[in-house]
Structure formats: structure tokens, C-alpha cells
Amino acid sequence: MTKAPALLPEGLRDRLPRQAEAASRVTRALVDAMRAHGYGRVAPPLAEFRETLSGDDARAARDLLRFTDPVSQRTLALRPDITRQVGRIATSLLAAAPRPLRLCYAGQVVKLRASQLRPAREMLQVGAELIGSDSVAAAREIVSVAIDALDAAGIGSATIDFTLPDVVDLLASGPLPVAADRENLRDALDAKDAGALVRLGAQAYLPLLRATGPFDRALADLRAFDREGTLASRLDALEAIAAPIRQRAALTLDPTERHGFAYQSWFGFQIFVPGHGDAIGRGGGYAIPLGEEQEEPAVGFSLYPDPLIDDGLGAANEAERRIFLPLGHDAALAASLRADGWRTIAALTEADEAGRLGCGWSLGPDGPVAV
Amino acid sequence: MTKAPALLPEGLRDRLPRQAEAASRVTRALVDAMRAHGYGRVAPPLAEFRETLSGDDARAARDLLRFTDPVSQRTLALRPDITRQVGRIATSLLAAAPRPLRLCYAGQVVKLRASQLRPAREMLQVGAELIGSDSVAAAREIVSVAIDALDAAGIGSATIDFTLPDVVDLLASGPLPVAADRENLRDALDAKDAGALVRLGAQAYLPLLRATGPFDRALADLRAFDREGTLASRLDALEAIAAPIRQRAALTLDPTERHGFAYQSWFGFQIFVPGHGDAIGRGGGYAIPLGEEQEEPAVGFSLYPDPLIDDGLGAANEAERRIFLPLGHDAALAASLRADGWRTIAALTEADEAGRLGCGWSLGPDGPVAV
Missing domain, CATH: 3.40.50 (Rossmann fold)
Incomplete structure (x- = not known):
């Protein structure tokens, strides 16, 4: 055994038994928890046509690991995300299935590039999607299922950080019109940049920067800020979503945080675990495009448990x-x-x-x- | 929902809940059976450098779905097989682990092209490898583990078809020298082509064509044919391997069948299931190259259960x-x-x-x- 260790490409790695078996245990526990709530597991392929993986999203297309398929002579890509594949299944093979349609999945995804915080380019993604509704009831269910799944996998003491993706649109179209471009406004809020808000002539939005943190306090700040009640239905909805999980997770609210997602509809959330600065999961409401300017509402979440598994989640001492x-x-x-x-x-x-x-x-x- | 169904590339498909959950159940049962025999699960990456996936095997290299990795600027490929990856792990990361080293795996593999019999280009591969020995005891264990795994997954009434990959070398180097090229001789035997044997001046090998079929009869034919006892240790070994599984599977012997494998050492087997003409699994002894003309012996098997799952294996009526x-x-x-x-x-x-x-x-x- 004199051979030098074979090298793997950057961001790809082998899991040895301790980690591979832990990953298997964690995956089983997560999927079983989702299945117990009636979410049927689907398994899309590892690669698809580039267009169906990225849609019209230019940024998503750039992040794909692409190749030419000698058989179809077309450009395929490795899936960077399973949520979109599940949306494709729901609106094609399962277009005629009764709604709400509950689906879950677990599998490997591959990114073109690693990020500084996450050196891995291949990672495990496990998640659930409820398709056909993004109502408060649907949102409440999906967040509760996420908590059940975390519990089942032994991921205790999670923090759920809620966001309200359309809060700027609601305010700017209502009581707080702005001359500035809305995207610039969103950027300034996302960056918590008070100076930029002032430069954009959007001083009225400054209180939003402070309405962030522990859920109840941030919600009270928002209600105080929202004198006209423009956000009342959103805030009521968040309270309804939070109610069943108050004893099971720490809750925070950061209404203008975008969580790196462009596609969420009216609510979103990230899942944090102590000791891990990066979120280990995220979810929210979104719309699946159906063509002809139609779309189907959905809620869902995805977990990326690899960093927790590397830290010992799912490990067993079986000696x-x-x-x-x-x-x-x-x-x-x-x-x-x-x-x-x-x-x-x-x-x-x-x-x-x-x-x-x-x-x-x-x-x-x-x-x-x-x- | 007026959108036409999204199309997937040829040979790639979605699994809907009935099949995806069946695949999950079958995978769990297979892996748990292997783990119960002390095989530790490993999880190599979906893609690697082309060279480490194909080695020096030109045919294997042609069958890879390749792409250029923009990060490493090197050619990667999707794994067409996990066995070789496990060999790489055993001889690099786990080079210092005690032998025999027992590893198992389950995951998706991707082929460049589908075959006529198997239209899928992505498929589930589940298997176990015992590294550090290809002794009779190791062979007997690996075949028994395969049978246990099939049983656990509900795959009853399998047929194990044994082969002896080095039978031609043993005979041609011993009592039955041939003028013809050995590869031509192997081809003729693999094709059961009596005419070709005669043309090659290898009439002495004709009895091998008939020493095939039900295990005991074929073995008796081989013993009768093997007057000098050249094959005695091989035939004794096959009997020892067969002994513990006689009541659990149908056994056949086809000594010169190559099962599409070039790399087997002294024994090989294919696993057949009634109603499926193609083998659903295969295994045998082989050698893992270590460089500097060294190699490490191993035995192992791989199962490809997709056709059985499509036929209802692992399905549950949970209504x-x-x-x-x-x-x-x-x-x-x-x-x-x-x-x-x-x-x-x-x-x-x-x-x-x-x-x-x-x-x-x-x-x-x-x-x-x-x-």
C-alpha cells in the first residue's frame, strides 16, 4: 500500500463509515418525519436539461455544473437544488394529482462553486414541499413539519428566523411610497444600511431596521410601526405560524432579510443551529411557474444537514x-x-x-x- | 396547469412516491443486511476526476459521462460504478485500516449510454466489498451476504450463476495448451461457439461448453473433464462457497461465461431473478491496483435493483x-x-x-x- 492517496476534485469528498452511516441515519429520520405528515417521497434524476433546472433565472444558470450530453446533444446540468425539480414533477407528472400535494425528497445536489463558508460542492439536501397552497394554514403546517423533522433527527435547539419577503412592496405601494428604485430600497434594507436609506429618501423605512430580533419584540415593533395596518394580515399570519412551535424552537424575526432567495412569496424562514453561523435550512412560500403567466402557489423547506453530521449528528458508538x-x-x-x-x-x-x-x-x- | 409536461433527457426519469418510497425501503433493507455483517457504509462523491473513475481501462473511459470542471479546469465524470470508488477509498483514506476491510454502499450511478435491455442511464447501485482477501472464506462470506441482502429486501427465489474467470488460463497453461490466441479462445467459449473452437484447434475445450447449467451437474461434468485435477482447487472452492446457500438460492455454473467483466480474478457470479432476463447483480473476486505493480485482493458484489422496484419490489399499500x-x-x-x-x-x-x-x-x- 505504497500508493499516494488518490485526490478528489475540490469540494468533493468521500464519507467514511462514521459519517456515511450518520448521514444515512439523519436522512432516514428526516424523511420518516415528513412521510408521517403525509409527504410522499419523490426522486428526480441527478441531471436534467439546463433550462429545466434554472428556468429564466440567469444567476441560477451561471451556478450550474453543465455538460453536453452526447446522447441528446443538449446541455445538461447536475442539479444544484431539488426543490425546483419537485415543482417540475408537481406540475407535469403530478399535474392531475389532488391538491394540496405533499411531496418530500432527499438526495445529493452539486454546485458549480463552493462558498467560503461551505467548501463542499456536493451536499445532502432533504426537504418537503406542499403544493397547491401558500395559505397561512399551509405555512403553519410546513414550519411545524420542519420542526418535527429536526426533532426526529436529533437537531435540538434550532432557531427559526422568519422574514416577510413582500414587506417593501406592501409598504411602497401603500402608505410609504418612495421615489427610489424599489430594488435599491430592498438592498439597503437587506444590508441594514441606514445611511443608504437616508440617501434614497426612505427615512420612513428606518424603523424597519430596528424591528428585528426575538420574535415577540420584533413583532411588537412592527405593529407599532405599521400604523395603517398595511402589514396586519402578514403579522397575524406570522403569529399563527409561530403559535404551535413556540415551545419547540427559538423564534426570531428579520422582516427585510432576504435570505439569499429571490423567489419567496409572502413569508420565508431560515433555520439556525447553535455553533453554525450559516443557516442549515430555509423555506417559505413561493410560486411554481406554469407557463402562460400562470403559476401554482406552494410552501416548502430544505435542510442541508452536512455541517451538523460533520459535527457528530447521527453518530453512534456501536463498538x-x-x-x-x-x-x-x-x-x-x-x-x-x-x-x-x-x-x-x-x-x-x-x-x-x-x-x-x-x-x-x-x-x-x-x-x-x-x- | 396548461403547461406541457417537462421533458427529461433520454434515460433519466423521475420516481414518483410509490417507486421512490419502494426504492428507499429496498435500499434500507439491503444496506442494513450488509451492515449487520459488519460492512461499514461509505459514500463517495457523485463525480470524480476521469482518471480515477476509469483507470487505464479504455473501454471504461469511453463509457463515462464527462465534463470539464470550471474550478479545477480538469475533466471530471459522473460515476458509472461505485465499486471502483470504494477500492480507491480502501487503498487511500483507509489504507491503514485493519484487513479484512468490509465496506458497503448505496447510491446512484450514471452511464453515458443506455443499453437496449436497460434504458435507464441513471440507476441505483447497492453493494458490499470485502477488501484484503479473495480467499475461499472471503468468497463464501460475500456470496452469503448477498443472499442475506436479497432476502432482507424481499427478493426471493434468486439464481446465483457462478463462473470461473481464469479457467482458460489454468487449462491453457497446463494440460491443454493451444496455439490460438487465448483471447480468441475465451471469446469462442464465452460465445459457446463450438465451430470457432474447432477452427482454433481447441477441440479439447469442447466439453467445457456442455459443463454448464445446474450447479451439481455442471460441477460433475467439470470434474470428469478435468482429468489432471488442474481445476480441482477451483471446483472445491465453488463447492465450499455454495454449501451455505444451497437451500436459499438456485445455483448454476457457467465456467467460461465472462459476465461482461474483465477484472474478476478466480471466481465470479451473477444474480438472476425470475422474470428478468438481465442479471440484477453480479460479483466476484478482483484486485485493486496499488501502483508499482502491486495490488490488493478483494471480493464483492453489486446489485442493481431498479427493474425489481419497477415491478413492485418494496411497494407498500399504505392507503x-x-x-x-x-x-x-x-x-x-x-x-x-x-x-x-x-x-x-x-x-x-x-x-x-x-x-x-x-x-x-x-x-x-x-x-x-x-x-
């Missing part, structure tokens, strides 16, 4: 459940041990022995013996 | 376990139903109703009610 089977062991007894949840490691030669093969037990004439 | 939760239902009761294995489908509006949402049950004031 004491690994049992060594000496040469000439009773095969039926070994099978019954496996049926009871033991992992059996059989000797192939006299040289094999329990300790070297990571076994805490060995099968003796009268049953398992600790080694 | 009667789907329960509709009317508006205003008791959330704690719903959670306890989920904990008991029910899939709950919550009403979002008054318009939602059990039947349309595929529920065989509805939650009434006193508990589940059949609908």
Missing part, C-alpha cells in the same frame, strides 16, 4: 454491538444475533481477532463474551 | 394507514398517531376531505374512523 465470530462459529446463532441488532464480523483466518477488527464482543461457546 | 385530520383536530393526538406509524394528512381548508387525499381513515372525536 459494543460489534461481535466477532470465530472460525467454526454456529451460523444460525450468528444470524439470530444479527436479527437482534448485533453487527457480526466473521473470522476468515486464524489471524483475525476481535480487537483488531473493532469488536467489543466475541461469540463464545455460551454466547457473547466481552473482550 | 389504510393514511389518516385524514379534520380542521381543529387535536395536535397531540395527531402526533401520537404518527408515533404509532400512521401517516397523517391534515386539512388546510374546509374543502379538503379524506377520500380525495387518499386517506382510508379520518380522525373522529373518538379516534380513527374508516372512510
